[in-house]
Amino acid sequence: MATIKQVAKQANVSVATVSRVMNKSGYVSEDAREAVERAIAELNYSPNRVARSLYKKSSNLIGLIMPDITNPFFPQLARAIEDVANQHGYQVVLCNTDEQLEKEQTYLVALQTMHVDGLIITTNHSHNPNYETLNLPMVALDRIVKAGIDAVISDGYEGGKLAAETLLANGATRLAHIAGPEHLKTVKRRTEGFMEAAGEHLVGMTQSTFTFKEALTASQELFDHHWPFDGVFAANDVIAAAVLQEAVRRNIRVPEELQVIGYDGIELGEMTSPPLTTIVQPIYEMGRLATERLLDLIEKKDTQAKEMLLPVSLLERQTTKRKER
Amino acid sequence: MATIKQVAKQANVSVATVSRVMNKSGYVSEDAREAVERAIAELNYSPNRVARSLYKKSSNLIGLIMPDITNPFFPQLARAIEDVANQHGYQVVLCNTDEQLEKEQTYLVALQTMHVDGLIITTNHSHNPNYETLNLPMVALDRIVKAGIDAVISDGYEGGKLAAETLLANGATRLAHIAGPEHLKTVKRRTEGFMEAAGEHLVGMTQSTFTFKEALTASQELFDHHWPFDGVFAANDVIAAAVLQEAVRRNIRVPEELQVIGYDGIELGEMTSPPLTTIVQPIYEMGRLATERLLDLIEKKDTQAKEMLLPVSLLERQTTKRKER
DNA sequence: GCTTGATATGTAACCGGTTACACATTAAGA
């Protein structure tokens, strides 16, 4: 790899001049600029980012902290983040924490010592590591961290409500629900919205994490203890897939006997049989927004912390009866 | 953030001594060591990786180049890679290329200028960017790049064969197949193995990419043009899910009338109705192996390029008839 | 007592960029 010194020599100028043409800063004569550009091309030079980082204390790296990329909600988010970051010349460092405080801590110091410019956090921290003391630009994504930290979330309350209303409007009268992990506020909102709109129609409810296995268990529990019901809202699409599978196993016809609505709008919903009706969050959009916001923060364009609440929408596939309205 | 100078001052020694105790190199007296350790603790110091990188020309970063993390095969791989990397003090930089040469090029120079220590490539490069001229340790994962570059792959040929044999052993006599993208050699092997073992029982075949939408189209085509058949092997689980959905839509009972086998063993297979029988690749294991191999390469433990071929196995869920054997 | 090697530690160069500062030249304005 060529260095700036070699370029300078080749172009017959000093390193300062080379740096100036690269950064378009200060005064450079037309002649010098051309000579430098020629030398750069000839040597196929690209500046060493580590060296630049050291002086500038900025690495063009952003840290992405998530519970587990293996959870199908996250890849799309990661993709959006990476796309936007990349368009702006940033790279992203992937960190899976499994929501374990210790892993999170380890990553946090690693990211800090490598001088990442900012953080996107999609992990909860009810257990409160010292994000605040980190003094790094950061934005929370699909998570509410605390006032003073930017957040991008979707309107879970409205989503839950929309699910209940849809079920009811489609003729369901006995509603059931499988809630998500209690410690995730954004997920809890979905349950709250659903319960509000379901009112006395709610006949049963269980709880589950977002792993399919546990969702299956929770589904069985729901059927065992609360059957019959004719509409289910699951806190996310993975849980909904479990409900669907369990319904099939019990020879319950979907959507004729039982309508099911999920939440998230991940690709999985297309792949179930029948395809899943769901409340879609604008996942990619959320990732995009969060990243753009982070880059603004990094470039100090705005320091007023904001919470961005995005609308959700109903995607009717085939686990609900489409009613003419 | 504290610097080594501050630590040195606090401990009343020179920066060289501090560096020595941190790296356990050279001679350090017991007294000095203790003083330095105390100072490090007091100042909550951790060394600046950027500075270290600059001198050592090594960043403890590895680049992970994949087509699209959104494709459900990759998150598990990414997870394995990140786990192993992290255990060894490395972080991973995520790069989605969509198999576009241009994005790949851009990433390659970005990764190089930031002095990543190595690369894991899960992307094909029939279009041949200059990996060879990169002069970086790298290992190909689930891809065959070329001789001289390490590769970790699973035995697609045996997998395809196993699928055909299973279908046949379960009583199927008219087999069909949906192949994957032609340019992926590892995927082509599956088709070859299947065709070899299916022999004259093969009655129809179409082709598809790994996106669900196109897989659905390919499935419809298969049913439209080659029905009836009683066993299908899909080149991966996403395609198998599409076949399943299309079968349900056409009121074809699985597995009674039609048996389906997928390939990969991703979580999606658990979530379909009925759950998918599939040929599982040891995905996590492959990621783990590839990363360990890369770290060995980085630490120059071994320079003899190897190709590691991992065995696959049949996971019987409910889209095949389990036969007493 | 003198030589020698092991132990211990500090100084300064180095990694490859960026930029403050000094200095020179040129053009514009009075």
Add this chain to the structure above:
DNA sequence: TCTTAATGTGTAACCGGTTACATATCAAGC
């Protein structure tokens, strides 16, 4: 013509580590 500001360029300090090298002390061996 003289002053002044704009333009152009190089030198060297700096970012925060690592390490080669110089130097010093001390104990062992003769």
